[in-house]
Amino acid sequence: MKKQKNARKSKTFSTYQKTSFSTEVKKTAKLSKQGLDIFFKAENIALIGASHELNKIGNVLFKNLIGSKTVFPVNPNVEVIMNRHSFKSVLEIEEKIDLAIIAVKAEFVPDVVEQCGKKKIKAVLIISSGFSETGNEKLNNKLKNVLDKYNIKCIGPNCLGIYDSYSELDAIFLTQQRLKRPEQGKIAFLSQSGALGGALLGNMADKKIGISKFISYGNAINLNECDFLEYLGNDAETKVICFYVEQIKDGKRFIEVAKKISKEKPLIILKGGMTEQGNKATLSHTGSLAGDARVYSGVFKQVNAIQVENMEDLFSVASLFDKFSDFKEKIKGKRIQVITNGGGYGIVCSDNIAKSNLELSELAPTTKTKIKKFMPAFANIGNPLDLMGDVTNERYKLALEACLDDTNIDLILLVVLYQTPLINGDIVEIISQAQKLRKKPIIVVMNNNKYEESIQESLEEKEVACFEFPEDAIRAIEKFLK
């Protein structure tokens, strides 16, 4: 999973030395079925608005891209950018260009896109802002007309960029130092908002949640959410799709596309702007009650998407689908067994389960007999199963084994309070081994204080799902088992 990072490092400058001035025709992206591969699998990239000035967007993008792609910097005002010849315009470049990334002032964008059209570039990613989002409809229309004239596919404008962990395309305008990129994985993240997209990418990196593709699509001037969802739906590198949206552009097509995708891949959606304003001027009750929140929520259900209520849930739910996709079909019920080494945590867990649409499982008599053998005589064997403060690694192991074999249980919520004295770091291996048996999903709740942080990290390295608070875990499980 992590080889990608190292690969990137080793490639950085040597790649550039080798390829930038070579005239050899590099393999270009396939234009066939997978339409948007022209963006994500692009090899020859023109960066229009490349800059030698440190921390300018055109400079950050340049540095992020040259690690793995052949980049042609375009900037008419300078001769050299980071030791490389800067082209006056894309028309000066001899090689075929797969993708142009544009980070110039908004007013210049239509003209440079015109040049891209003449250069027969079929895909442009426009980072620049200052179009319809600021009310500049005139410039917006001008850009739209140029894109239409040359039949150019466009992501943006006004976006953070795109990222592909498989092709190693890093076209995000934030530095890799300030925004750590997530590892390679199977979760795609589509975001209308750039800021929120960036923030969540950072969180995913921290939580070791792997990503396949990231798309910040901004104003969606020609490619909109439906094009991206359709593409991700067909993308072999994507298993789970996360989507942050404020306003869907093409509602009818969204319904059609989302219905199709959700049959194969979980589609998890966070809708921003859910205030229940409704249209006050309307004459009917329906009109005033049919605000965005109710209508969107209804449509999301209709297309079998999973709607979450906050940023954290977007990825915790996605991560459960990612980690346990092989279980999904096997799980028939919603019966949760809580195993804990702290009574209070057990109670909070069962309270939250009771409030949810999940159920507390009832241990089978044979399981109870097994557990009684290794528990103190006075222990209460039930749900929550309290392994008590003197719990050892061994007791956790035996309890897990017994519960994994119990057909009355669909999923195990395992509370591990690492402060109790008789457990140690080997617990990571015990949990990881139990999970490898693939009998039932095991979800860990673990306090996130300094002392426990390293244990949690080790668990996450082994792809064990970890939560800090029971309520967050249970909310995610509820969405996962829906």
Place this chain on the structure above:
Amino acid sequence: MGSKEVKLENLVLTEFKAKELLKKGFSVVKDVLFDEKQVKKILSDKNFSGFNFPVVLKISSDFIVHKTEVGAIKIAYTQEDFFKTLEEFSKKITKFKARGILVEEFVKGQEIIIGLKKDKTFGHVIGLGLGGIFVETIKDISFRACPLESVDFDSMLNDLKMKDLILGIRGKKNNVAELKKTVLEISKLALKNSKLLELDINPLILNEKDCKIVDARIVMEK
């Protein structure tokens, strides 16, 4: 809301016209409209038949949006009640620029709202929820986009906190199959009428036997 809010940009069909339209494809409560002249005759002859009591009397005017609020709807339980209310309402005909007095059969059951709205993003959407006073108080309503399928009705019903009231409580089983049919028919109606902006069926009365439209309002694009 009053007559001032009834803007001219769109065509608003209030109860009488809306129900006349809906009668063509839906089950609407039995009703009869008496114009001012007919009302006077009934009052002078003291002669009214064709309905079992109780009956509902409504002042039928395009300028009344909420009948309860202006005292334009009453239930009459007896003949005596009926003539009294009819007399009272007849005096308000001019004030409300009413077309007459509407007399309807009284159907007992659960009040439900079925709403339709042309949403700017998804096109026609249908809402289902508890009707009558519950619409504004608990706002228990769920939406789906048209065209609706049978499973969509099931899942939107399942969304409602008060779904048991619709299904029927205390041993009663409401005619939910008929409600489903009605909702799916509304969805078809929307597909055929792109100019339909809003439709409120509120209330629709559902009981063990019937599923009948009692009041409705339609907003059409001109």
